[in-house]
Amino acid sequence: MSTYSIKDLEQLSGIKAHTLRIWEQRYNLLSPKRTDTNIRFYDDDDLKLILNVALLNDNGVKISKIASMASDEIRNEVIKLTERSLTHDDQIHALTISMIEMDEERFDKVLSGNISKLGFEQTMLNIIYPFMSKIGVLWQTGAINPAQEHFISNLVRQKMIVAIDGQKRFNGGKKFLLFLPEGELHEISLLFASYLIKSKGHKVIYLGQSTPKDDLLSVYKVHQPEFLLTVITTSPSAEYAQEYINSLSERFSDSQILVTGYQVIGQDLTFPSNVRQMNYIRDIKEMLEELSEVHQEK
Structure with a gap:
């Protein structure tokens, strides 16, 4: 009790x-x-x-x-x-x-x-x-x-x-690699992001909970996604969040990295040029709508 x-x-x-x-x-x-x-x-x-x-x-x-x-x-x-x-x-x-x-x-x-x-x-x-x-x-x-x-x-x-399984399959769109850092198990926001991304016709490579850095790099090399998305709720802790974000930026410099979560929102962090902070899940939805608008203009 x-x-x-x-x-x-x-x-x-x-x-x-x-x-x-x-x-x-x-x-x-x-x-x-x-x-x-x-x-x-x-x-x-x-x-x-x-x-x-x-x-x-x-x-x-x-x-x-x-x-x-x-x-x-x-x-x-x-x-x-x-x-x-x-x-x-x-x-x-x-x-x-x-x-x-x-x-x-x-x-x-x-x-x-x-x-x-x-x-x-x-x-x-x-x-x-x-x-x-x-x-x-x-x-x-x-x-x-x-x-x-x-x-x-x-x-x-x-x-x-x-x-997510009920989403229609689309051809084309951008590639998104979704993962949680090692030790991170809070998956709900990542799953919902996967749902939203698929609903807009983009492709999701979903690695899920506690993804080792080497595994992340191996999958990245195969798929070469335009975007990486991660949620930092408990791991790494606030003390190491900046270091982790910097390492993602350097290792995946050719992609845009989207980060959100309890250890990111409202924290005193500096974001490299290829890292974008998502304050809320609605930010991800708005970004996807922006991508759709750009695609339609083309």
Whole structure:
């Protein structure tokens, strides 16, 4: 069982710690435990409850009414709400609850419902990708445990592979070599980039997780791609990210290198002329649209 500070609850639910304390005192919504050194903490049940409470409260249900409801009643109301709500924040909230509960059936229902309503690409851009970015940061800070993060990542990965396999084959276009650095296992952004690139009619050479430098070079020599794309979430660490980017620039000087990820965005890095920082997955989408415009002009 995971443990959470009130700051963790704030980050996951979006409810200010001050408000949580008021609800705790006035409505007995939460039951914090204490460590041997008298430090307050919360468990999974507390987190699930406050996520459900937050979702209902954000949709106009008064906290006094929520406090009078049994836990099963709260959960059922949340399920009804997420089935009919179209707001992105509510759907992200529902996925967060599914992650905490490790409820595969509920997660799949939420995801499939959104794909049916919005289409795969818009679901990824507006719901799944923001959700995964949020979860990645929370995992980094220890607010959620690796098992929860892996549970959701694998479910999303399965959906993405199916979507990628369903893409039509096109002749022509540019070649993109997609890979993650050695030790890097967070693959969702790379998979979504693969989906977007293929959807625009370009060719993808996909190497995936933890690619050794020598393997990367061998594949590069065979395919000579115009673009390389990588995502740096945890490895290399911020301390070595600049060195890694410089080495890519020198080794693959004839190609444009696209880099993004937690260790890149917002960091104090210098990018060589053949390296382009992608702040968000939408940047990749916009770049692909630019390539399409250039191709059409020709």
